[in-house]
Amino acid sequence: MELDLGAVRAFVAVAGRRRFGEAADELGLSQQAVSKRIAKLETDLGTTLLRRTPAGAEPTEDGAAFLLPARALLATADQAVDAVRSRRRALRVDVLGTRLATTELVRDFHESTGADVEIITSDGLRSAVPALLRGSVDAAFARVLGPLDPALAHTPVCLDPLHVLVGATHPLAGRREVTMAELAGTTAWMPGNTPGTEWTAWFTDLAAEFALHIETRGPNFGFDHLLDEVARSTTTVTFAGEGVRVPWHPDLVRIPVAPPVPCYPHFLLWRRDNRHPLLPGLVAHLKADYHPPTRRECWLAPPDRHLFAG
Structure with missing residues (x-):
């Protein structure tokens, strides 16, 4: 016999909710329609699946035996539908923040190809x-x-050079560039550096290499608040990548770091068995624009030094 998936879905809903009315609301059907579907399923199977009690609807012994494989059947059917629909939806791309260089890479891919993309923000590697x-x-x-899960592939796509952000009255404000040696002993305020994240680990390595101190004191009220505080201070310093879109501020100065400039590496990650038709194009687009750095150009943290050319 061929099972009617609509009838199976009605049975599973009633078995889970224990009430026909609640199951009907879940399915967007009338109680009468739910009852008719389950009655047909019971006729097809030649058994009673549910019994009505004062407390609601309870699965019979046959119903309890049918319930688990019925749920598995519906899950498989839903996956089959999603396998087709997912090829027609937008490519979902996870970024740490929409101000970062990586979002600009996705925007360039979209504008170059017309690909339909959806940006999703999260908190980096641990959620991605x-x-x-x-x-x-x-x-x-x-x-x-x-190491990553073997199901995942990855490739480097961007190295973001470090910039220094200071207020207009800061002693460094008139500089066109600054070396890391000149920054030795500097305290940089970065309240967004969350313990256990890959970017905080990068700044920890940076501080150890160049005798810096990274201060994370105080609550993190967001990037705009941080910039306001830096702009009004004569002593506070913070860092941002060259590719970070920093909003214009009349009292904020952005200073590039001289080579070899510390570079933050961004990778693209994806699941190897993902069959979204736009994914290969995104991977190829980003790979084409990536060029490995040399030691004269960049300083890379120890875990990233395999990215050097040669």
């Missing part, structure tokens, strides 16, 4: 990896630290 594995995103940008 589970999202990729469960299929809620198709690709994600993060700094890769250590």
